[in-house]
Amino acid sequence: MLRYTLQRIIYMLITLFIIATLTFFLMKLLPGSPLKSQDKLTPEQITIINEKYGLNDPLPVQYVNYLGNLAQGDLGLSFQYDNRPVTEMIAGRIGPSAQLGLQALILGSIVGLILGIIAAIKHNTFFDYGATFLAVIGISIPSFVFAGFMQFVLGVKLQLLPVALWEGFSYTIMPTLALSGFVIANISRFMRTELLEVMASDYIMLAKAKGISQSGIIIKHAIRNALIPVITIIGPLAVNIMTGSLVIERIFAIPGLGEQFVKSISMNDYTVIMGTTIFYSALFIFIIFVVDILYGIVDPRIRLAGGRK
Amino acid sequence: MNKKFSFLLVLVLALSTFLAACSGGGGDKASNESKSGSGDSKADSKKEQVLNLIATSEIPSMDSTLATDNVSFNVMNNVYEGLYRLDQKNEPALGMAAEEPKVSEDGKTYTFKLRDAKWSNGDAVTAQDFVFSWRRAVDPATAAEYAYMLYDVKGAEEINAGKAKPDTLGIKAIDDKTLEITLKNNIPYFKSLLSFATFYPQNEKFFKEQGKNYALEANTGVYNGPFTLSEWKHEQSFQLKKNPTYWDNAAVKLETINFNIVKDTATAVNLYETKKADRAGLTAEFVDKYKSDPNFGTSPDTSVYFLRLNEKNEVLANKNARKALDMAWDKKSFVDVILNNGSKPAYYLVPDKFAQGPDGKDFRETNGDLGKQDVEEAKKLWAKAKKEAGFDKVTLEMLNYDDDNAAKISQYLKEQLETNLEGLTVNIKPQPFKQKLELESKGNYDFSFAGWGPDYQDPMTFIDMFVTDGAHNQMGYSNPKYDKLVADAKGPLLSDLDARWKALLDAEKILMDDAAISPMYQRGTAYLQRDYVKGIVEHPFGGDFGYKWAHIE
Numbered sequence: 001m002l003r004y005t006l007q008r009i010i011y012m013l014i015t016l017f018i019i020a021t022l023t024f025f026l027m028k029l030l031p032g033s034p035l036k037s038q039d040k041l042t043p044e045q046i047t048i049i050n051e052k053y054g055l056n057d058p059l060p061v062q063y064v065n066y067l068g069n070l071a072q073g074d075l076g077l078s079f080q081y082d083n084r085p086v087t088e089m090i091a092g093r094i095g096p097s098a099q100l101g102l103q104a105l106i107l108g109s110i111v112g113l114i115l116g117i118i119a120a121i122k123h124n125t126f127f128d129y130g131a132t133f134l135a136v137i138g139i140s141i142p143s144f145v146f147a148g149f150m151q152f153v154l155g156v157k158l159q160l161l162p163v164a165l166w167e168g169f170s171y172t173i174m175p176t177l178a179l180s181g182f183v184i185a186n187i188s189r190f191m192r193t194e195l196l197e198v199m200a201s202d203y204i205m206l207a208k209a210k211g212i213s214q215s216g217i218i219i220k221h222a223i224r225n226a227l228i229p230v231i232t233i234i235g236p237l238a239v240n241i242m243t244g245s246l247v248i249e250r251i252f253a254i255p256g257l258g259e260q261f262v263k264s265i266s267m268n269d270y271t272v273i274m275g276t277t278i279f280y281s282a283l284f285i286f287i288i289f290v291v292d293i294l295y296g297i298v299d300p301r302i303r304l305a306g307g308r309k
Numbered sequence: 310m311n312k313k314f315s316f317l318l319v320l321v322l323a324l325s326t327f328l329a330a331c332s333g334g335g336g337d338k339a340s341n342e343s344k345s346g347s348g349d350s351k352a353d354s355k356k357e358q359v360l361n362l363i364a365t366s367e368i369p370s371m372d373s374t375l376a377t378d379n380v381s382f383n384v385m386n387n388v389y390e391g392l393y394r395l396d397q398k399n400e401p402a403l404g405m406a407a408e409e410p411k412v413s414e415d416g417k418t419y420t421f422k423l424r425d426a427k428w429s430n431g432d433a434v435t436a437q438d439f440v441f442s443w444r445r446a447v448d449p450a451t452a453a454e455y456a457y458m459l460y461d462v463k464g465a466e467e468i469n470a471g472k473a474k475p476d477t478l479g480i481k482a483i484d485d486k487t488l489e490i491t492l493k494n495n496i497p498y499f500k501s502l503l504s505f506a507t508f509y510p511q512n513e514k515f516f517k518e519q520g521k522n523y524a525l526e527a528n529t530g531v532y533n534g535p536f537t538l539s540e541w542k543h544e545q546s547f548q549l550k551k552n553p554t555y556w557d558n559a560a561v562k563l564e565t566i567n568f569n570i571v572k573d574t575a576t577a578v579n580l581y582e583t584k585k586a587d588r589a590g591l592t593a594e595f596v597d598k599y600k601s602d603p604n605f606g607t608s609p610d611t612s613v614y615f616l617r618l619n620e621k622n623e624v625l626a627n628k629n630a631r632k633a634l635d636m637a638w639d640k641k642s643f644v645d646v647i648l649n650n651g652s653k654p655a656y657y658l659v660p661d662k663f664a665q666g667p668d669g670k671d672f673r674e675t676n677g678d679l680g681k682q683d684v685e686e687a688k689k690l691w692a693k694a695k696k697e698a699g700f701d702k703v704t705l706e707m708l709n710y711d712d713d714n715a716a717k718i719s720q721y722l723k724e725q726l727e728t729n730l731e732g733l734t735v736n737i738k739p740q741p742f743k744q745k746l747e748l749e750s751k752g753n754y755d756f757s758f759a760g761w762g763p764d765y766q767d768p769m770t771f772i773d774m775f776v777t778d779g780a781h782n783q784m785g786y787s788n789p790k791y792d793k794l795v796a797d798a799k800g801p802l803l804s805d806l807d808a809r810w811k812a813l814l815d816a817e818k819i820l821m822d823d824a825a826i827s828p829m830y831q832r833g834t835a836y837l838q839r840d841y842v843k844g845i846v847e848h849p850f851g852g853d854f855g856y857k858w859a860h861i862e
Contacts, residue, residue: 032743036369037377037454039746040764042780045457048469052452082370084525092543148575156579163579165569166545253571255544268743 008292012285019281020070020274024063027273034079034268053079066274075278076271080264086275090257094279096166097249097256101241103176108183109234115184116191117223123196131188138185144247147178151251164253175252179245183237190233194226228299235291239284358564358861360842361587363571363580367544371524373509374446374453379853385506386852387549387566388534392421392439392488393504395848397858401500405434405510405533407486416495416804417463421488427554428512429532436482438510444468444475446507458507458764461499463491495803498664498767505765505851535561535857545570549856562844562860578837587842591835592714593649599837607651607835611660611849612762613771616722616827620785622755624703630694631824634756635680637687638725644830647721651833656680658817659768660831663849666810672768676814679821680828684729691730704734708748708757711739718758749783760832763850768813769798775825786825791816 032038033046033055041049050056054065069076075086119131154174155163162171198204199222207217246258257276264272364383370376373385386394396402403409407424426434446453447468459465463479479491492499502508515531516523524530527541535558536549549566552558569585571577574592581589591599599605618634620626625634640654653661656678664672695701707722709715716739723735740748748754761781763770773779776795777787794816802809820826838845841862846855 030743031747035454038743039781040377041454041457043750044470045454048449048471049452049454052450080369081367082372082375083521089543151576151579156582159583163583163585164571164576165580165585250573251576253569253573253576255542255570259572260544266742 008289012282012289015285016278016281020067020278021063023274023277024066025059027268027270028059028062030265030268032268034270036080036267070274070278075275078264078269078272080267080269080272086271089260089272090275090279093255093257093260096254097242097245097258100172100175100179100245100248100254100256101238103172104179104241104245105183105234105238107176108180108237109187111180112184112187113191113230115188117195117218119188119192120195120199120226121218128192131192135185135189138181139189141181143178143181144251146181147174147248147251150174150178164251166252166254171252175245175248175254178248178251179241182240186233186237187230190230191226194229195222198222198226224298228295231291231294231298235284235287238287242280242283358562360563360566360856360859360861361585362566362568363577363586363589364547364568365570365572365590367570368541368547371530371538371541373506373511374442374451374455376506377454382506383852383854384538384547384549384568385509386534386848386854387536387856388530388532388538388552389506389509390426390534390555391503391505391509393500394857395501395504395846395851395855397846397855399846399849401504404504417492419490419492419499420483421490423486423488424556425486426533426556428515429537429552429554430512430515431554432512432514432531433485434510434512434533435485436488437485438512439488439508440478440480440482441513441516442509442511443480444478445511447478448475453507455507458502458505461492461494461496461502463493465493494799496767497803497806497809498765498769501766501850536563536566557857561857563856566856581837581839584839588836588838588845591650591837593647596649596835599835602837604837604840605835606838607833608847609651609653609660609662610832610834611663612760612832613655613658613660614758614760614829614832615655615658616829617749617754617757617759617784618824618826619752619755619757619783621752622705624694624698624700624705625755626785627694627698628824629690630698631827633687633691633694633730634726635687635824635827636683636690637729638722639682640829641682643718643721647717648830648833650835652830653833655828655831656821657828658820658826659771659813660763663763664766664768667806668810672814676817679818680824687729688731691733695732700732702732702734704736705755706736706738708738708740708745708754710745710758711741715739715758752783752785756827758829766850768817769795772813772816772820773799775820784825786823788819788823788825791819791823794819 033050034053035041035046035049038046047056054062057065066076073087075090077083078086078089081089115131115134119128122128150161151163151174154161161174165171204217204221207221212220242258245256246262248254249256249258257279260272261276261280263269264276364380366378366380368381368384369378370381371384373389376382376385390404392404392406393401394404403424405423405426407422410419410421412419421436423434423436428434443459443462445451447456447459447462447465449469449471456465456469460469464473464477465479467473468475468478479493481489481491483489496502510533512531519529522529527538527547530538532538532552533555535552535555537552538547539550540546540548546567546569548568551561551564555561569580571580571586574590574595577586577589578591578595580586591605616634618625618631624630640656644652644654657673657676657680659672659676661673662671666672666675668675707719709719716737719737719739723737726735727733738754745757749757749759761771761774773795774781775786776782776792777789794812798809798812798816802812821828842859843862844859846858847853848855
């Protein structure tokens with residue numbers, strides 16, 4: 001296990017290095033300069049300012065400098081937010097994004113699983129159709145539509161929840177609900193299909209033949225086996241939440257990372273683009289790693305380190 | 310394994326009950342909060358002089374030397390103060406300066422006496438603070454984008470280009486309270502320039518103590534304006550408090566201004582509706598809904614938008630073709646229908662209600678409208694242009710930004726121009742912000758949607774954009790007569806302000822007569838503001854608002 005983990009960490013670092021390199025050069029292909037008032041400055045003035053940031057150097061030199069700083073954990077200073085360290089910017093904004101993401105993922109997974117299980121057990125009944133209907137709605141309505149609708153009804157008309165801003169738990173409810181819709185829909189659909197398949201398999205028949213109660217079969221044998229494929233989609237869903245949170249953060253005026261990332265690209269804020277890309281990639285790679293570990297826990301048949309014990 | 314699994318199940322169940330409980334409980338609590346909260350804020354603010362506002366982005370910078378954007382300038386205008394501050398009538402009024410300066414006979418040397426003002430940490434504001442800040446701004450090592458704002462000060466341009474040392478800049482502290490400034494030219498708009506952020510003083514001692522952290526947080530900055538920045542939660546909110554050490558604090562009535570950072574207009578409007586914000590800006594789609602609301606208002610801005618007509622294009626090199634293009638579309642309905650936010654159709658370059666001449670008259674009042682919509686005339690000119698330039702059908706590419714608003718503008722123009730000018734096809738080319746600027750500066754476009762906001766309170770900030778080979782010309786326009794008028798207004802005529810004003814008026818006429826650009830509109834903004842908010846002053850340049858005189862009734 002230790003050896004496997006170490007091996008994986010090395011792969012993860014290599015992946016990150018490749019991502020950083022590709023992003024760096026792709027980013028430099030973006031036209032324009034990172035200066036905020038490019039439209040007000042003359043080319044001479046731009047050259048003066050570029051000099052200070054080393055932007056007049058040849059690209060390979062800039063690349064080596066960047067990697068050097070990166071190796072020391074220095075992500076540089078933002079252009080858009082004069083001289084603010086990028087590390088500080090990410091650290092300050094990740095809290096709300098992470099909280100929302102986690103809440104949405106947990107809520108979405110739990111509700112999704114329950115709905116999926118109910119739908120599978122009460123196969124082809126009113127419950128099943130109800131759950132499927134919810135899933136279709138969850139997938140087809142974009143989160144921002146749902147968010148705007150909730151904001152208007154619950155926030156403005158009924159005044160049950162705060163319209164927007166970020167001042168306490170009650171402020172997280174609507175954004176969490178908006179984000180979790182997609183998760184609920186995906187997980188419940190997946191769970192239903194998997195569970196139905198498992199229920200039809202031989203070992204469930206055997207369990208039934210042994211006289212184990214229906215609930216016993218479902219809890220002990222069926223759900224557990226059905227969970228394995230479900231875990232696979234949690235990784236991609238987490239990423240989906242990360243990107244989905246961008247719109248939701250805007251609608252609910254949440255001080256998160258999403259908008260910052262997008263804005264940095266349109267403003268050519270090189271250091272912030274690199275910083276957030278590396279951060280998001282690292283997070284994504286880490287989630288995949290955790291999911292792989294989880295497989296082994298849920299299904300002992302899967303041996304991560306190539307079957308060795 | 311069974312144990313582990315049941316543990317997992319228990320955990321999941323526990324979490325689910327926890328979350329369910331939270332959302333239920335939280336919901337109730339929130340509803341109480343928001344109900345009582347909204348009631349309170351209304352009652353309290355009437356008593357307590359608290360203004361709740363919305364900022365459209367995080368404050369990019371609180372370092373007055375480095376800032377370049379509206380949100381920063383707006384906050385700075387209220388927490389810092391230069392030698393002058395724009396007053397309620399938008400005229401430069403004494404700020405850190407104790408009295409009007411002594412000006413030398415050639416109009417190039419100003420000697421200021423500073424008043425006994427203090428920074429919010431108790432330090433005195435001294436002449437040295439100005440010297441420090443100005444030198445820092447032009448020092449190429451600072452890489453301040455707005456260094457060029459100081460180019461009218463003697464030596465600034467050379468220092469910024471690295472050809473001279475920062476201490477050769479034309480600013481000297483004679484003693485703690487006396488400041489001597491030497492200009493390159495005797496510009497007439499210097500006083501209003503002094504109210505601009507790049508000209509603010511900076512507390513040198515405090516700056517050096519804070520080092521890299523200077524002005525990055527509320528408590529690593531120091532303030533000499535009507536308010537202080539008392540709290541700054543990045544990307545979330547910030548708060549201004551009345552500054553007890555401000556020299557004119559008796560005039561300041563507001564105790565607190567709360568800003569929440571909200572980027573979405575619909576959200577801002579919803580916050581206004583639930584009384585969490587006292588003012589919200591509106592975009593076109595909200596105007597129809599609120600037009601008859603008694604709290605609805607519009608205010609003119611000083612940014613002017615126009616089409617750059619690139620004369621590198623063979624068709625657009627023809628004056629009649631450019632004229633036809635300008636006359637062929639309906640600016641009035643464009644502004645009323647597409648923008649719908651208090652913007653005005655523009656038949657000019659220099660905005661209305663922006664600068665007054667030596668005669669006390671607004672520039673616009675004297676020059677009036679310099680163009681009109683006339684489809685019949687446009688058709689004739691277009692036919693003439695076809696003969697002169699030898700074309701029958703032509704495709705022109707319209708360069709624009711890639712946002713929703715720009716898309717509507719492009720569609721409208723395409724429809725109007727193609728209908729009214731036979732044989733014209735307009736291809737819309739939406740591009741990301743920076744790419745669009747890049748294409749323009751390289752001249753790789755036919756015509757483009759562009760805008761300009763003033764850097765200082767004088768028509769020159771608009772007019773000198775289009776001199777031959779000017780950095781912002783970007784469309785190959787060149788007229789020697791125009792160049793001469795601009796050069797004169799920047800040089801010999803500085804000592805004869807009436808003649809200079811005339812030169813500027815004439816220059817604009819030439820530009821419009823050449824149809825170098827097709828002016829589109831002067832921007833306005835629509836907003837909702839609670840009726841108990843009084844006295845917010847809107848400024849034509851620099852920070853958008855002055856809260857110094859605002860109060861809650």
